[in-house]
Amino acid sequence: MSDTLSKIEKRTAYILILPAVFLVFSIILFPIFANVWISFKEVGLKDIRIPEPRAKKIVKSIKDNPDQLKVIYKLRNSSLILEIRDVKFQDKLPKNIKPINLDERCRVKSNKIYCDFGNWEAKYKENFQILLKSSDGKQINKKELKTIKPKLTGKSDNILLNTNFTLKNFKKVFFQNEFFDLLSTTFYYTFFGTIGSIVFGILTAQLVNQKFFGRTFMRSVLLFPYVGPVVALAYTWELLLDPYSGTLNNLLMNFQVIQEPLNLLGQKYLTINFFGFDLKLRLALTTVIIFEIWRYFPLAFLFILARLQAVPKELYEAAEVDGAGPLQKFINITLPQITAVISILFMIRFIWNFNKFEDIFLLTGGASGTRTLPINVYEQGFTISDIGMGSAVSIVIVALLLLFMFVYFKLIGKRADEN
C-alpha cells in the first residue's frame, strides 16, 4: 500500500517538475553544450542562415495574344555558400488555365504545376518561364495569378550539424586575440569592482545599522542603483561624464579643480605625476570600475546589513564595559561576524562581475582599454561575425570560472577546517 503511494508521489513529482526542468534544460543547459560544439567549428554569422530556395513571381502579358500570359519565376539559392539538393517546386493555377510547352522538368496534375529542379549550387540563379493559356478563351485574371505564391522545398546541409571540427578558434583565442591583455583587463575589472563593492557595502551597512532619522528612506535610496534599469543608468552616467557638456567636468572646471576637461570614458591612460614619478592610470577602466561599484555595492550592503542586525547587542555592550572604542569594536566584533557573508559575497560578485557585459558595453563599448572577455564574446560573434570564435571565448570564460570556483572552495574549505 505504502509502496503504491510512494510510486504515485514520485510520478506526481515528475509531472510537476518536468515542464520547468525541460524549459531550463533547453534554454540554459543545452546552449552550454552547444557552445562547446560550436567553438570547435568555423562558423560565421552568415552561415547560420539555412539556405532556402526562393522564387519571385512576375506575370507578363503577351502582345497581340490576350488569352495568353507569360509567368517568369526568378529562382535563386538564398545562400552564397551552400548548395541545396532536391529542390521541389509547386504552384497552383486558377481554373481553366493550362500551361503550354511546359519545361520537361515539370508536370501538371489537377491545376497544380510540380517541378523537380534537382540540385542548386551556391549562388544559383535561373529565370524560369511558363506560358499560360486560357482554355475557355476568356482573358486571364492577372491579379489572381499574382496572389498565388509558389512553394519551394529543398534539402541542405546545416553547417552546425556536420561533423567537421577544428581547433583553429582556440588557437586564435590564445595567440591572435591579445588574450593576456583581455585577461588582465577582465581581472582588474572583476577584482577591483568586487573589492570596491564589498568595502562600500560594509561602510553603508555600518551606517544604516545605526539609529538616525530617515533610516528606512536611506535604505531604499541605497538600493536604487541596483534596481534601476542598466540602460537608463549607463546613459545617465555617460552624460554626466561627457568631457565637453558633461556635468562633472564642468563642475570640476568651475571650481578650478582641473584645468582641462577629462575624457573619463574615452581616454585609455592618464599620466599622474607623483613625487617625480610618472604613474599611468587606466582612466576609462577605472571609471567603468567606479560605475560598477556604484551599481552593485547595494547587494553587498543588503547582505552585510542583514548579518549585522543579527549580531547580538550584548557583545557590543560587554565590549563597552571593557573600555573598547568604536574602532576596536568594529575590528574585534563586527568584522569576525561578517567574514562568512563577505566570503560568499566575494564569490558571487566575482563570478557576476567576471561575466558583466551590459555595463561596459553601454558605457564604452569596450573601447579605450575596457575590453573584457564578455565584451570580446560579443565583438567576435557579432561585430566580426565569427560565431565560432565567440563561442570559443565564452568556453574560455566558463573554464576560468570553474577554475576560480575550484580554487576558491579549496581555500575556503581549508580555512573552514582550521577554524
Next chain:
Amino acid sequence: MKTKNLIYYALISSIFLFSLVSIWKILVTLQGVELKNFNFEIIITLGIAISLLNLIIGEKLNYLIKSTLFAFIFTFVDGYIVQVMPVWYNIGIFAILIFFTLKINKYSQKYLASEHSSQIVIFDFLTLFGIVLFSFVILFPFYMMLITSFKTQAALLINPLDFSINFKQDFKELFKSYFVIFDTYKFGRYILISTFVSVGTVIVTLLFAIPAAYAVARLNFFGKNFLSTSILIIYMFPAIVLVIPLYTVFSQLGLRNSVGGLLIVYTATTLPVAIYMLQGYFGSIPKELEEAAIMDKLNWFGIIIKIILPLSIPAISSVALYVFMIAWNEFLFSLMFLDNPNSFTLSRAIQYLSGDAETPRQYLMAGSVIVTIPVLLIFVYFEKYLVSGLTAGSVKG
C-alpha cells in the same frame, strides 16, 4: 581634556561642515548661479572657530540661542565673501549651520576628556558624512536624468551647469521631450511591448515554478537533492555564455526578432530563482493542512489551488514583482535578439536611440525616465516585501 581629542574634534567637525557647505554650493551652482570657489581655507577656519567656541561657551547659553548665534555669524561672513547671492542661498547656509551646531552641541569639554572620545567623534562625523555623501552620490544621477529630460538642446549647450527648470513655460514646452519620444519614436509601442513581455514572463514563470517548487518542497522523488542544488548552480551561470548558441538556434527556428522568443528566454532565466524562493516558502507551510486535504481525496492540483496558493499570496507576489523587474530591466538578450524596431523593448529602444549620434540627449533622458520610473515605484512601494528577497539573491547582476 586631551589635546589630541580636541584637535580631532575641531578638524573633523570643520571638514564635515565644509563638505556640507560644498554640496550646497554645488547644488546652488546647478541652479545657474555663478559660484567659482569653495573657499576651503575660510570655511575650515570658521568651522574650527565655531567648534572651539562651542566648547568654550558650553552650557552657559541656551543651546538654541547658541546655534542661532553661530549660524548668523557664519551666514553673514559667508555672504560677505561670496557676494551677490539670492536670498535662498543664504537661507540654505543658515539651515546647514543650525543643523551642524545642534550636532556639535552634545560635545563638551568633559566629553572630550574621556579615553575614546576622539574615535567616537570621528565615527559620529563619518556616519553623518556618509549619510550626506552617499545620498548625494546615489541620488544625483537620478536627479540629473529627470532634469535633463525637461531641458532643451540649446539650453544644455549654453550652460551645461544650469539645471534650473522654468516652470512658467507652457506645459507642452516643458514636456516636449516626452511628446517627441511618444510621437516620433513610438515609445508608446515600446512601453506596450515591454509591459507585455514582463507581465507575460511573470505569468509563465509562475505557471512553471509553482508546481515545480511544490514538488521540491513536499514530495519525495529520486534526484530531489540534486535538483535543488543544481537550481542554484544554474542560477550562477552567466548569460553571456548562453547568447551565441541561443542566437544561432533561435535564428534557425525563426524565433529571433519575436516577442515570443524573448518570453521563452526570460522565463527560463528567471525560473531557477523563482523555484528557489517559492520552495523555501512552501516548505514553511504546516504539513497537517495538506494531510487533511489528502483525506478529502484532493489530488495535487487541488492541493496547490485550494491550500498552497491562498496561503502563499505574499511569497508569490514578491516573486512576481521580482520577475517583473528582472524582465523589465533586461538588456542583453533584447540587444541580441531584436533588430527590428517593430519588436523593440524599452531598454533596446533607448539603446537604439542612442546609437544615432544626432539624437538630442534630452530625448534619451526622457526615455530613461520612462523606463526607470515603474521599477523605482514598484520598489519603493513594496520595499518591505522585496528587501528580504533581495537578500536571498533574487536579482542577478
